[in-house]
Amino acid sequence: MQEFADAAAVQRCLDEVDYLVDEGLATALFFALRLGQPLLLEGEPGVGKTAAAKALAHALGTPLIRLQCYEGLTVSEALYEWNYQRQLLAIRLAESHQERLTDADLFTEEFLHERPILRAIRYHGPVAPVLLIDEIDRADDEFEALLFEFLGEGSITIPELGTFTATRRPVVILTSNRSRELHDALRRRCLYHWIDFPEPARAAEILRRTVPTASEPLIASTTEFIGGVRRLDLDKAPGMAETIDWVSALSTLGASGLVRSDILRTLVSIAKTPDDRDTMTASLDHLGYGG
Numbered sequence: 684m685q686e687f688a689d690a691a692a693v694q695r696c697l698d699e700v701d702y703l704v705d706e707g708l709a710t711a712l713f714f715a716l717r718l719g720q721p722l723l724l725e726g727e728p729g730v731g732k733t734a735a736a737k738a739l740a741h742a743l744g745t746p747l748i749r750l751q752c753y754e755g756l757t758v759s760e761a762l763y764e765w766n767y768q769r770q771l772l773a774i775r776l777a778e779s780h781q782e783r784l785t786d787a788d789l790f791t792e793e794f795l796h797e798r799p800i801l802r803a804i805r806y807h808g809p810v811a812p813v814l815l816i817d818e819i820d821r822a823d824d825e826f827e828a829l830l831f832e833f834l835g836e837g838s839i840t841i842p843e844l845g846t847f848t849a850t851r852r853p854v855v856i857l858t859s860n861r862s863r864e865l866h867d868a869l870r871r872r873c874l875y876h877w878i879d880f881p882e883p884a885r886a887a888e889i890l891r892r893t894v895p896t897a898s899e900p901l902i903a904s905t906t907e908f909i910g911g912v913r914r915l916d917l918d919k920a921p922g923m924a925e926t927i928d929w930v931s932a933l934s935t936l937g938a939s940g941l942v943r944s945d946i947l948r949t950l951v952s953i954a955k956t957p958d959d960r961d962t963m964t965a966s967l968d969h970l971g972y973g974g
Contacts, residue, residue, distance in 0.1 A: 687713055687716060687717070689713065690706060690709040690710040690712075690713040691709070692713075693709045693712050693713045693716070694706070694709040696742045697709070697712075697738050697739070697742055699742065700738050700741045700742050701738075701892045701893070702731075702734060702735065702738030702741075702742075703881075703885055703888055703889055703892070704735070705881070705885065707876060708735065708876055708878060711724075711874055711875075711876035712735070712739060714874055715854060715855075715856070715874055716854060718874075719837075719852045720872075720873065720874050721834050721855035721856070721857060721872060721873040721874065722855065722856050722857070722873060722874045722875075722876065723819075723857045723858075723859065723865075723869075723870065723873040723874065723875050723876075724856060724857065724858050724859070724876055724877075724878055725858070725859045725860070725861055725875070725876075725877050725878070726860075726877055726878035726879065726880075727860070727880065727920065727922055728860050728919075728922055728924075729921070729922020729923055729924035729925055729926075730878045730879070730880055730881075730922050730923055730924075731878060731923055731924075732858040732878055733815065733817055733858055735856065735878075736749075736813055736815040736817075736856040736858070737815070739813055739854065739856070740812070740813035740854075743810055743813065743854075744810060745808065745810040745811065745812050745813060745854075746806070746808065746812045746813070747812070747813050747815060748799050748802055748803045748806075748812050748813070748814045748815070748853070749799065749814075749815045749817060750798075750799040750800065750814070750815065750816050750817065751817050751818065752816065752817060752818045752819050752820075752821045752822040752826070753818075753821050753822065754821060754822065754823060755823065756822045756823070756826050757826075758829060759798070760798060761798055761799060761800055761826070761829065762798050762800045762801055762829065762833075762839055763795060763796065763797060763798050763800075763801045763839070763841060764795075764796045764798060765790065765794055765795065765796065766794045766795070766796045769793075769794055770789045770794050773788075773789065773794075774789070786843070790843035790844065791844070792844065795841075795844070799814065800814070800830075800833055800839060801839060801847065803849070803853040803855075804833075804837070804838065804839060804847050804848070804849040804853070805847065805849075806849075806853065807850075811849075811851040811852060811853050811854060812853050812854070813853065813854045813855075813856065814853040814854065814855045814856070815856050815858070816830070816855065816856070816857045816858070817857075817858050818858055818859065818860060819857050819858065819859050819865065819869075820859040820860055820861060820862045820863050820865060821862065824863075824866065827865065827866045827868075827869045828866075828868075830869065831868060831869070831872065834855065834869065834872040834873065835872045836848070837849045837852040837853075857873060880913065880922065880923065881923060883906050883907070883910060886906050886909070886923065886926065887902050887903065887906045889923060889927070890902045890905070890906065890926070890927065890930050893927050894927060894930045894931050894934055896934045897930050897931075897933070897934045898939045898940070900939060900940045901930065901933060901934065901938055901939055901940055901941060902930065904940055904941035905926065905929065905930050905933065905941055906926075908941060908946075908970060908972075909921055909926050909929075909953070911966075911969075911970045912953065912963060912966070912970070915962055915963070915966055916962065917958075917959045917962060917963075918955070918956045918958055918959050919955045919956060919959060921953040921954075921955075925952060925953045925955075926953070928952045928953075929949060929952035929953045931952075932949045932951075932952045933945055933949055936948070936949070941972070942972070943967055943972040943973070946967065946972055947964065950963060950964070
């Protein structure tokens with residue numbers, strides 16, 4: 684694992700892979716790396732929570748193992764699963780030789796199928812992987828309890844085989860959009876950081892990195908426009924991801940600056956509900972883009 688002297692070193696390393704972080708997030712990532720503790724990232728959708736884990740894996744030169752959470756997620760999809768087809772094949776082969784297999788013969792590592800968490804624990808590469816547990820708030824409450832042993836001790840227990848403990852703890856990043864409250868027990872096992880929407884100067888620099896075809900006047904005007912739009916009463920305020928998509932769309936049209944006609948043509952990138960589209964359209968005059 685690459686050793687970072689301080690949060691500024693993390694900031695510089697992520698900057699080299701074109702992921703810009705403020706001091707707060709850089710410090711949270713530094714402590715996660717140095718202390719070996721999971722990090723829970725929360726914030727509005729589209730502010731770069733998932734991208735933080737991807738960028739960290741890229742910067743460290745290690746694999747990103749991703750577990751996408753959703754309602755109904757189970758142990759067999761997140762931790763491990765037995766390869767029942769292979770077990771059945773072994774039983775039939777034994778029967779053909781007049782042999783009898785016991786549970787001890789069938790429930791061995793040979794028949795174990797790794798899912799993301801077990802794969803991260805058993806990873807044997809030169810650098811510990813980054814495990815992204817994405818949108819944990821989408822999973823059921825009960826699923827969180829399955830994570831407590833892993834988050835607290837870096838291990839999971841398989842009843843038939845015993846406990847597997849990581850020789851080098853993976854770097855664990857959990858993300859949440861706060862669609863529901865998470866258990867206190869999960870929060871206690873994690874470091875925590877809230878990612879704010881970036882300030883205008885950093886938002887502009889992110890756009891320069893991610894949409895290199897965009898002109899400076901276009902970047903300046905769209906950054907200012909998004910700042911105004913986010914102050915409106917919207918169902919889903921555009922995040923940084925939507926802003927990048929919008930500037931990409933405007934750049935594809937050949938726009939060198941922001942004009943009303945281009946805004947109306949590209950609202951599909953930043954307005955995610957009919958009400959938001961209508962609110963943005965009705966606010967164009969107020970935002971300085973009258974007819």
